[in-house]
Amino acid sequence: MRGARALTMLTDTDLARYCARLGLDTLPPATPEGLARLQSAQLGSLPFEGIEPFLGHTPSLAPSDIAAKILHRGRGGYCYELNTLFGAAMTAAGFDARRALARVLQRNPEPGARSHLAWIVRIGDSRWLADTGFGGPGARTPIEIRPGEQAAANGTYRMTRNETLGEDVLERLTPDGWQKLYSFDGASVTDAEVEAANHVAATWRNSVFPWNLMVAGFDGDTRIGVFNRNLTEETPDALSRHDIADAAALGRVFDRIGLKAAPDLLDRVWQRLENPLPVPA
Template sequence: MFTFTPNDLALYLDRLGLPEAPPATADGLATLQHAHLGAIPFENIDPFLGRVPDLSPEALTKKLLQDRRGGYCYEQNSLFGAALAACGFTARRALCRVRQRRPFPGARSHLAWLVMLDDGTRLADTGFGGPAPRAPLRLAAGEQRVANGSYRLTRDESLDEHVLERRGPDGWEPLYSFDGAHVTDEEVAAANHVAATWENSVFPGNLLIAGMDGATRLGLFNRALTEDGPDGLRKSVLASPDDLSALFARLGLNAGPDMTARIWARLAEAPVAGG
């Protein structure tokens, strides 16, 4: 389990733009999750370039805090979990089955957190590249509205799991499901390796970038860019490495010109958009 040193916590709070660690309360948890999602973009650049992300504390601190990169769920939520512990929260990990746009539940390929507070448990997540809630959700039945939409937690009795769903234009859409089983470091390491290398995983063959530019959420699948902001939804296609560099700049993602060139060369082998 990744734990922060005092210097790590200071670097983390600086990256998030928070003047101090929030209290271990429901409001403090919401503050921490919202700030993390706004400051550290989701990206799978390492798997896309053929590398398995290093989840060691030293590697995560360097990549996400010192080098100001982003990461995917195992990196993001490992860092977030260290922050939860440093701020005094009691939490446990959840390995989740992704269900979004699937006819049946997928493998346990997503990492999230269950945070125990005095008034109940919250689902907290800073690493889902799709349209997950930007605020923690109560582990309770019923619709819950947050800044980026309406969500609910239902039950899949056949698998004995909670299912996170989001209300869309065509009704409720499942995102992922989870149970209360204990998750070990070894299970996270194994899931990380599978997600980064398995031929049926989306991450080795496609570039996924997501994050916030002010009030606008940016989402990239290979070269297809979606911007969802106060003025509505806008879609476009990146046409050059300069477009990719501009996107990274908007997200505060420090990729550098050499890495950007390698990513763009790899994108020539990938489809423009998902099927």
């Protein structure tokens, strides 16, 4: 990995805590199988959550702050936090990886800003898209960057090419056909660009995070997604949607995906849901 200060963040104590929270005895080897194991373990253990932007704060990307929040306080994070942590773990495990800034295409009719952080990992002659911070229905295991359909642990995915943008596109097969998730290229990404993208995602009027509660994680093989007061539960065989009735019910959802939220934080989140701010025109 090239020159990013945030990638050297894991102390020995942090690394031990990281492995313990993921249920790993040690980091896996730098192989395709090891990468799949690491990504799947993090996605299954560390929830996605955009609570800070929803409450009006920009998450800190300082290594010590990410470690304290996620590893020691039992919280989650969104892509800039989760994938920075994932990158540090890959560094410690010996993977050859570089960051990628991606355009989210899910539910977006036109390509927008590069607002999502992911990873391109080179293993031998192959390149893999590795991602532990996508709040949508991303792959639970890495996807090789090549044409053709690929089976992941939670569905069928493929890579296509947008020649106009010069970007690869990650797509997922749904009952309604192929759904575009996001696109990315192989350009170098600096610390400054990640800091800027984090600020934009947390504060921009056109960003989804300041105006909506977004939380996601896994309860075993069940993927749980929260969008404001809407709860989605997806298994390999079924999809269900429910309304979240009150703060206690939201807290139970957090418990299912391993997201620790102190009572005062849960109360502030629920008050914000009950008193939404208007999205600027």
